[in-house]
Amino acid sequence: MMHDPHFGTSxxxxxxxxxxxxxxxxxxxxxxxxxxxxxxCLDALVQCRRAFAQPPPSADNPRDREEFTRSVxxxxxxxxxxxxxxxxxxxxxxxxxxxxxxxxxxxxxIGVHVVLARELPDYxxxxxxxxxxxxxxxxxxxxxxxxxxxxLLGRG
Numbered sequence: 001m002m003h004d005p006h007f008g009t010s011x012x013x014x015x016x017x018x019x020x021x022x023x024x025x026x027x028x029x030x031x032x033x034x035x036x037x038x039x040x041c042l043d044a045l046v047q048c049r050r051a052f053a054q055p056p057p058s059a060d061n062p063r064d065r066e067e068f069t070r071s072v073x074x075x076x077x078x079x080x081x082x083x084x085x086x087x088x089x090x091x092x093x094x095x096x097x098x099x100x101x102x103x104x105x106x107x108x109x110i111g112v113h114v115v116l117a118r119e120l121p122d123y124x125x126x127x128x129x130x131x132x133x134x135x136x137x138x139x140x141x142x143x144x145x146x147x148x149x150x151x152l153l154g155r156g
Contacts, residue, residue, distance in 0.1 A: 029114045037110075040131045041071040044138040051139050069106075071138070076109040079130045083116050083123070091119040 045057050045068060057064040080095075087095065098111040117123040 025118075026114050029117050030110055033110055033113050033117065036127065037072055037075060037113075040134065041068055041075055044075075044135040045071060047135060047139050048142060052142055073106070073109065075130075075134050076113060078134060079127060080109070080112055080116065082130055083120060083126060087116075087119060091115070094119065 042057070045064075048054075049056055057068065059065065084092070084095065094115045095112055098115045099108055101108055101111050103111070120126065
């Protein structure tokens with residue numbers, strides 16, 4: 001049997017992908033979460049800047065990158081806090097293991113959300129609810145809580 005290289009099938013995979021099904025699911029979830037969180041935080045930052053007549057964020061600006069990184073951590077922590085109360089003991093143990101995993105803080109936070117997405121059937125609906133509330137709060141507050149003088153001088 002010959003395989004047509006133009007015929008896609010789920011049985012084929014990139015050799016760099018993890019081997020087991022569970023690992024591949026986790027890798028896909030991690031990738032989707034990273035994309036979704038990047039979108040949420042960038043969208044909130046852009047909307048906030050627009051609401052306060054400030055220039056849009058720039059990838060070349062270290063302060064903008066730092067603000068974006070802080071917003072990613074804040075959003076992930078806030079979403080985690082909103083979801084944890086509804087977990088059973090078994091799921092909480094999985095979250096605790098993800099929090100204790102090796103790696104930097106950002107990788108661990110995303111790992112926690114991979115667990116949450118696998119454990120909660122309505123994870124993405126709840127993610128969306130948290131996203132809407134987070135974005136509205138950021139726009140209403142001006143993103144970072146700045147003093148009047150900082151806003152007047154344009155120091156975000």
